[in-house]
Amino acid sequence: MKGYADIADLPEDERITLIGQRAETGERVGFFVEDDAKADRYMTKLQTQFQVQEVKRSHGFPANTVLVIVTRLANAQEH
Numbered sequence: 001m002k003g004y005a006d007i008a009d010l011p012e013d014e015r016i017t018l019i020g021q022r023a024e025t026g027e028r029v030g031f032f033v034e035d036d037a038k039a040d041r042y043m044t045k046l047q048t049q050f051q052v053q054e055v056k057r058s059h060g061f062p063a064n065t066v067l068v069i070v071t072r073l074a075n076a077q078e079h
Contacts, residue, residue: 016042020050023070028055030069032062039066051076 007015015031023029023046033039039057046052055069 012042013045016045016049019070020046020052023052024050024072024076026072028069028071030067032065032067034065036066039068042068043070046070 005018007018010018019029019031019042031042033042036057043054051073052070053073055071056067057069058067059065061067
């Protein structure tokens with residue numbers, strides 16, 4: 001299992017798909033964005049397309065970033 005993947009060069013919707021697919025397996029997936037507005041946009045897209053929930057949001061480490069951690073919804077049905 002790889003612990004880190006740099007997907008910054010992918011289009012945003014492809015990043016969303018990779019994050020959502022991995023989170024739906026039950027793993028916790030973290031991603032960094034520049035601000036809360038972008039984190040909110042990602043979460044809206046993730047929750048529209050996948051059965052995921054935000055677990056935690058942290059600010060400022062690294063500086064000027066927001067870390068969001070997501071995983072599968074607790075009551076999500078297996079596919």
